[in-house]
Amino acid sequence: MAVSTFKRGLRLPTRKTATEGKPVEQIPPPKQVVIPINQHFGAPNQSLVQVGDRVKRGQKIADGSGLMTVPVHASIAGVVKKIESRIQSNNTEGLCIVIEASAPEGGPAEGADTEFLPPLDAFTCTREEALARIREAGIIGMGGAGFPVHVKLSPPPNKPIDVIIADGAECEPYLTTDEAALTEKPHLVVLGLAMVMKITGVNRAIIGMEDNKAPLIPMIEREIRMGDYPGDIRVGLCKTRYPQGGEKMLITALTGREVPSGGLPMDAGCIVQNVGTLAAIAEAFTLGKPLIDRDLTVSGGACKLPKNIRAPVGTLLTELPAEFMDIDYDILRKILFGGPMMGTSVASIGIPIQKNTSGIILMTGEETWMDREGPCIRCGRCIRNCACRLSPVIMNINLETGDLDGAVKAGLLDCIECGSCTYMCPARIKLVQRFRVGKQRFRARQSLRLERQKAAAAVLGKG
Numbered sequence: 001m002a003v004s005t006f007k008r009g010l011r012l013p014t015r016k017t018a019t020e021g022k023p024v025e026q027i028p029p030p031k032q033v034v035i036p037i038n039q040h041f042g043a044p045n046q047s048l049v050q051v052g053d054r055v056k057r058g059q060k061i062a063d064g065s066g067l068m069t070v071p072v073h074a075s076i077a078g079v080v081k082k083i084e085s086r087i088q089s090n091n092t093e094g095l096c097i098v099i100e101a102s103a104p105e106g107g108p109a110e111g112a113d114t115e116f117l118p119p120l121d122a123f124t125c126t127r128e129e130a131l132a133r134i135r136e137a138g139i140i141g142m143g144g145a146g147f148p149v150h151v152k153l154s155p156p157p158n159k160p161i162d163v164i165i166a167d168g169a170e171c172e173p174y175l176t177t178d179e180a181a182l183t184e185k186p187h188l189v190v191l192g193l194a195m196v197m198k199i200t201g202v203n204r205a206i207i208g209m210e211d212n213k214a215p216l217i218p219m220i221e222r223e224i225r226m227g228d229y230p231g232d233i234r235v236g237l238c239k240t241r242y243p244q245g246g247e248k249m250l251i252t253a254l255t256g257r258e259v260p261s262g263g264l265p266m267d268a269g270c271i272v273q274n275v276g277t278l279a280a281i282a283e284a285f286t287l288g289k290p291l292i293d294r295d296l297t298v299s300g301g302a303c304k305l306p307k308n309i310r311a312p313v314g315t316l317l318t319e320l321p322a323e324f325m326d327i328d329y330d331i332l333r334k335i336l337f338g339g340p341m342m343g344t345s346v347a348s349i350g351i352p353i354q355k356n357t358s359g360i361i362l363m364t365g366e367e368t369w370m371d372r373e374g375p376c377i378r379c380g381r382c383i384r385n386c387a388c389r390l391s392p393v394i395m396n397i398n399l400e401t402g403d404l405d406g407a408v409k410a411g412l413l414d415c416i417e418c419g420s421c422t423y424m425c426p427a428r429i430k431l432v433q434r435f436r437v438g439k440q441r442f443r444a445r446q447s448l449r450l451e452r453q454k455a456a457a458a459v460l461g462k463g
C-alpha cells in the first residue's frame with residue numbers, strides 16, 4: 001500500500017510505548033462526576049436539573065437552542081449535589097453539574113437506572129432524523145476540537161462533499177486511544193463511517209492512519225468486507241509525521257487536495273471525523289447511547305500505571321483508587337489535558353474529563369522544558385517546520401506589538417495550533433500559546449463589532 005504525506009512537519013519522539021497495544025480498561029465506578037454543561041462551540045446550555053434531583057445514566061441534564069449547541073447527559077446515575085462554577089480543562093471557569101453516585105431506594109433492577117434514546121436505523125431514517133439523533137446524543141468531535149458533529153455533517157449546498165475521511169492518525173505523542181478504537185471496535189468505526197456516508201450522501205471514504213499502525217490494516221479491511229456497506233471504503237496510510245492527524249494535512253496526504261487559506265475541509269470537498277467519534281455515532285443509533293463515556297490515555301513519567309481508560313464524562317482522576325491509577329506527585333511537574341503538542345497545561349489534577357479529553361499526561365521535569373523564554377534569534381526554524389506554511393515568528397512579533405490585524409494578515413487564523421513551532425524554537429518562545437490567545441482576542445473583537453453594528457442598525461431603524 002502506498003504511503004502518502006504532506007510537506008514539512010516534524011519527526012517527533014512518539015512516547016507511546018507505555019500504553020501502545022494496551023486494552024482500554026473500564027475505571028472503577030466513580031463516587032461522583034463533575035459535568036461541565038458547556039463542552040461544545042456555540043451558545044451556552046442551560047441546566048435542566050436542580051440540586052436534589054435524581055438522574056439516570058444517559059438522562060439529558062443540560063441543553064440550549066443555538067445552532068451549534070449540543071446537550072450534555074448524566075454519565076452516572078445518582079443525585080445532583082451541586083451546580084456550581086469550576087475550572088475546566090481549557091483553564092476557564094464554567095458551570096458544572098456535580099452528581100453523586102447512588103442507587104434509588106430499594107436498588108434498581110439491572111439497567112433500570114439508565115435512560116438511553118430508542119435505537120434508530122441510520123440507513124432507513126431521514127437525513128433530518130439522523131442529524132437530530134446525533135445532536136440529541138450530544139456528539140461532538142472527540143479528536144480534541146469539540147466541534148458539534150451534526151453541524152459538520154450539514155455543509156451548505158454550495159460546498160459539495162465527495163470524500164469522508166476517518167481520522168485515525170493520532171500523531172500526538174503519548175496518545176493511544178484512537179489506535180485502541182481501531183483495535184477494539186473496528187466494527188463500530190466502520191459502521192459509524194457507513195452511517196456518515198449515508199447521512200451525507202457521499203459514496204467514498206478513506207480511513208486514514210499513520211504507517212506505524214499498518215498491522216491493524218487486515219482487521220479493518222475484514223470489517224469493511226463483512227459490513228458490506230454501500231460505497232467505496234478503504235484504508236489510506238500516511239507517514240508517521242507530526243501533525244499528520246490535522247484535518248488539512250490528512251486531506252492533502254490522502255486526496256492530494258489543499259484546503260485553501262482561511263478555508264475548511266468542506267472547501268476541499270471533504271469531511272473529517274475522528275475514529276472515536278465515528279464509534280460514538282454508531283452507538284448513538286444502535287444503542288441510543290448518548291456521549292457519556294470517554295476513552296483516553298493517562299500516561300507520562302509521573303504516572304506509575306500508564307494505561308488507556310474508559311471513564312464516564314465528568315470523572316476526576318483524583319477519584320480513582322491508587323491501585324488503579326497511581327501518580328508520583330513528587331516528580332510531577334506538568335499536567336496536560338490532551339497531548340504535549342496541542343493539549344492544555346492545567347494547574348490541578350482535579351479537573352473533570354470532558355467529551356473531547358483524548359488524554360491526561362502527567363509529565364516530569366525531564367519530559368518538559370521548564371526553562372525561561374529567551375529572545376528570538378531569527379533562526380527561522382519555526383517557519384521551516386510549520387506544516388501550514390506560516391511565519392510564526394512574524395505572527396508573534398505582530399502580536400507582541402499589539403498589531404492583531406498584522407498577525408491575522410500573516411496567517412494567524414490559518415494556524416491549526418499544532419505546536420510544532422513552539423517545539424522547534426531554540427529560544428523556547430511559547431508561540432502556539434500566543435497564537436491561541438491571539439485568535440481568541442480576534443474572535444472577541446469580531447463579535448464586539450457585530451454587536452455594535454446590530455445596536456447601530458437598531459438605533460437607525462427606530463429613527
Ligand code: SF4
Pocket residue numbers: 385386387388389390391392414415416417418419420421422431432435
Ligand atoms: S504557526 Fe500554527 S500551524 Fe504553524 S507550526 Fe505554529 S502552531 Fe503549527
Ligand code: SF4
Pocket residue numbers: 375376377378379380381382383392393421424425426427428429
Ligand atoms: S524558531 Fe524561535 S528563535 Fe527561531 S525564528 Fe522562530 S521564534 Fe525566533
